[in-house]
Amino acid sequence: MSQKELLSARELQITIRRLACQLIENHGDFIDTILIGIQPRGKMLAKRLAHVLQNDYHIPKITIGYLDITFYRDDFRRSAKPIEANSTEIDFVVENKKVVFIDDVLYTGRSIRAALTAVQDFGRPAQIELLILIDRRFSRHLPIQPDYCGRQVDAINEEHVVVSWSEIEGQDAVFLENQ
Amino acid sequence: MSELSVNHLLGIKYLKEDDVQLIFQTADQFKEVINRPIKKVPSLRDITIANLFFENSTRTKLSFELAEKRLSADVVNFSESQSSVKKGETLIDTVQNILSMKVDMVVMRHPSPGAPIFLSKHIDASVVNAGDGTHEHPTQALLDCYSIRERLGDVAGKKVVIVGDVLHSRVALSNIFALKLLGAEVKVCGPKTLLPKHIESLGVGVESNLKKALEWCDVANMLRVQNERMVTSYFPSTREYAMQYGLTMDILRDLSKEIVIMHPGPINRGVEITSEVADSNYAIILDQVENGVAVRMAVMYLLASKIKR
Numbered sequence: 001m002s003q004k005e006l007l008s009a010r011e012l013q014i015t016i017r018r019l020a021c022q023l024i025e026n027h028g029d030f031i032d033t034i035l036i037g038i039q040p041r042g043k044m045l046a047k048r049l050a051h052v053l054q055n056d057y058h059i060p061k062i063t064i065g066y067l068d069i070t071f072y073r074d075d076f077r078r079s080a081k082p083i084e085a086n087s088t089e090i091d092f093v094v095e096n097k098k099v100v101f102i103d104d105v106l107y108t109g110r111s112i113r114a115a116l117t118a119v120q121d122f123g124r125p126a127q128i129e130l131l132i133l134i135d136r137r138f139s140r141h142l143p144i145q146p147d148y149c150g151r152q153v154d155a156i157n158e159e160h161v162v163v164s165w166s167e168i169e170g171q172d173a174v175f176l177e178n179q
Numbered sequence: 180m181s182e183l184s185v186n187h188l189l190g191i192k193y194l195k196e197d198d199v200q201l202i203f204q205t206a207d208q209f210k211e212v213i214n215r216p217i218k219k220v221p222s223l224r225d226i227t228i229a230n231l232f233f234e235n236s237t238r239t240k241l242s243f244e245l246a247e248k249r250l251s252a253d254v255v256n257f258s259e260s261q262s263s264v265k266k267g268e269t270l271i272d273t274v275q276n277i278l279s280m281k282v283d284m285v286v287m288r289h290p291s292p293g294a295p296i297f298l299s300k301h302i303d304a305s306v307v308n309a310g311d312g313t314h315e316h317p318t319q320a321l322l323d324c325y326s327i328r329e330r331l332g333d334v335a336g337k338k339v340v341i342v343g344d345v346l347h348s349r350v351a352l353s354n355i356f357a358l359k360l361l362g363a364e365v366k367v368c369g370p371k372t373l374l375p376k377h378i379e380s381l382g383v384g385v386e387s388n389l390k391k392a393l394e395w396c397d398v399a400n401m402l403r404v405q406n407e408r409m410v411t412s413y414f415p416s417t418r419e420y421a422m423q424y425g426l427t428m429d430i431l432r433d434l435s436k437e438i439v440i441m442h443p444g445p446i447n448r449g450v451e452i453t454s455e456v457a458d459s460n461y462a463i464i465l466d467q468v469e470n471g472v473a474v475r476m477a478v479m480y481l482l483a484s485k486i487k488r
Contacts, residue, residue: 068208071220071250077484084181085208121217 002178006134006161007151009172015150016045019131020052022148023100030059032126033098038115039068039086042103044165045133049102065090067101072114088118095123100148104163106132109144134161134174183481187299187306190315191356199360203325205477206470213249213472223252226483229277231287232309233259233270233294238444238468239309239319243286246475252483255282270294271301278304283486284479287311305482313347313408319443320353322474324361326467327398330439335362340392342368343402343424343451346375347409350443351402355381368392369424372413373404389424393434400441401426401451421450428455439463 007015027033030053037046043066053059070085101115112130119125131148136155153161153176160177164170183198191199212220228247232240240256247254257277274285284305287295292314299306310316324334331337339358345351345367358365359382366384367374379385386392393399404420414420426440440452440462448454457464 070208071212071222071480076222077486077488083484085205087208088211117221121215121219123216 004176004178005173006153006176007174009166012172012174015133016048017052017056019133019148019150020049020057023049023053023131024057024059026129027098027100030062032096033063033100034092034094034125035062035064035100035102036090036115036119037064037066038101038103038111039066039070039088041105041163042066042101044167045104045131045163046102048165049131063092065092067115067118069111069114069118072118074110074114090122093123094119094125096126099125099128100131101128102131104132105134105136105161106130106144106146106149107136107139107161109140109142112144113142133163136161183485186482186485187295187308188317188478188482189296189299189306189308191317191320191353191360192315194317194360196360199321199324199357202321202474202477202481203328205481206325206473209249209476209480210470210473213469213476219249219251221251222480223247223250223483226250226283226486227253227255227281228284228286228479229255229257229274229282230309231257231274231277231285231289233287233289234310236288236309238471239288239316242468242471243307243309243318243475246472246479247286249472250476250480250483252284252479255280270298274298274302278302284482286479305486307478307482310349312349313352314349315353315356316349316443317353317357318471318475318478319350320357321478322467322471323350323354323400323441323443324357324363325474326441326463326470327363327439329466329470330463331397334358336364337398338364338366338396339398339400340366340368340386340396341400341402342389342392342426344373344404344413345369345378345402346373346413347405348402350400354400355383359383366392366395369402370414370420389426390430390433393426393430393438396438398439398441399426400443402443403445403447404450417450425450426452426456428453428459431456431459431461437461441467444468 035046037043050062050064066089068086068088129147132146133150135149135152162175164173166172286307286309288309289311292312294311295306295308327334341351366386368386442464
């Protein structure tokens with residue numbers, strides 16, 4: 001297995017700050033905006049973004065939630081690997097709010113398709129945007145594109161993008177692995 | 180672990196502890212789902228489930244049907260009283276006919292112990308036992324343990340007493356298996372005539388005095404006296420049973436600690452439990468019913484994930 005570093009800890013930090021700034025351009029004070037991290041791997045990115053927005057850019061209140069899409073996936077019983085459910089934590093109203101989905105890697109687009117269905121069970125948002133750390137363009141199965149993108153990567157199917165977080169894996173970095 | 184070790188839910192006896200923990204973790208997520216404004220997920224869109232009830236049921240049948248609908252499964256219902264079973268059709272024939280209509284999962288309640296096991300050996304669909312005679316009622320035991328876990332944090336190390344008609348109770352047997360599997364201590368309490376001989380061999384204690392049993396336990400599961408299964412007389416009168424084994428507020432107030440009261444329903448108010456106790460904060464009877472839907476969703480979701488086409 002070979003491994004190539006796509007983003008170092010420092011580059012990851014810069015990218016997250018840029019994404020936070022781009023969010024501020026469009027959402028200002030975030031009064032009507034909700035950040036939703038897609039479980040399990042979008043949760044960390046959403047937390048980091050919320051932290052930067054609050055501490056570095058002094059946004060007083062960020063509403064953040066986490067959405068689990070397990071029960072909405074279209075590969076239930078089709079994938080060889082069983083799927084484990086994560087928790088959904090959305091204890092606010094999404095009706096008429098501007099929702100930003102946050103995930104680490106955009107690949108086929110199927111997770112985001114599932115998230116679009118899942119979020120409707122909590123109400124009708126005014127709009128939904130998509131923020132992605134790593135966009136594996138040219139790998140899409142569905143017409144879904146990010147509104148905010150950290151880095152675009154051209155990877156072949158055997159390759160795998162791994163986002164590592166210091167809170168979980170002990171290191172901030174993004175790798176491209178070849179299996 | 181993210182997959183059940185079994186393809187059918189026939190009884191707690193056939194499950195491993197990991198299976199039960201996986202069901203509980205999945206049920207946690209479904210409990211969140213059923214408290215949303217839209218209480219439905221599309222997971223089982225392409226699964227058809229037949230509910231075969233060869234015995235009367237209100238709670239279990241409604242709970243299964245609701246769980247199936249909240250998972251977006253297609254549901255067909257069958258009850259013996261309105262069926263060709265009355266015309267002499269055998270169980271396998273009835274089920275094979277239903278399966279010919281492309282059913283993926285069968286939820287069955289049957290008065291004969293072992294009927295779901297027999298069925299699982301002869302048909303090509305997942306079988307969920309919704310109660311077979313006096314044998315097992317696995318989803319009830321799962322939801323009971325889930326409710327204990329929810330109220331007390333964990334099942335391991337807790338002391339649970341099962342009070343009443345243990346002899347005729349499938350709920351008691353499944354509960355004993357599940358509680359022991361999860362590491363709880365279990366005692367049974369009731370008149371000797373309503374306790375099976377050699378019940379100690381299952382690793383449970385026996386106590387004939389209700390007050391002593393309650394003083395010992397953290398949780399008391401009050402069973403209904405199943406008059407419909409009794410072929411002879413097991414105690415002198417209902418009044419005497421209620422005097423000896425009926426749970427009243429006075430008994431609860433006299434205890435040195437607060438205990439949790441459970442009942443699988445239907446309640447015979449004034450026999451095994453007074454209305455005052457059943458409606459009090461000690462009782463988690465309605466939590467059990469709510470959790471029943473989440474636990475059954477988890478069971479059917481996990482079993483369905485093993486159906487490959």
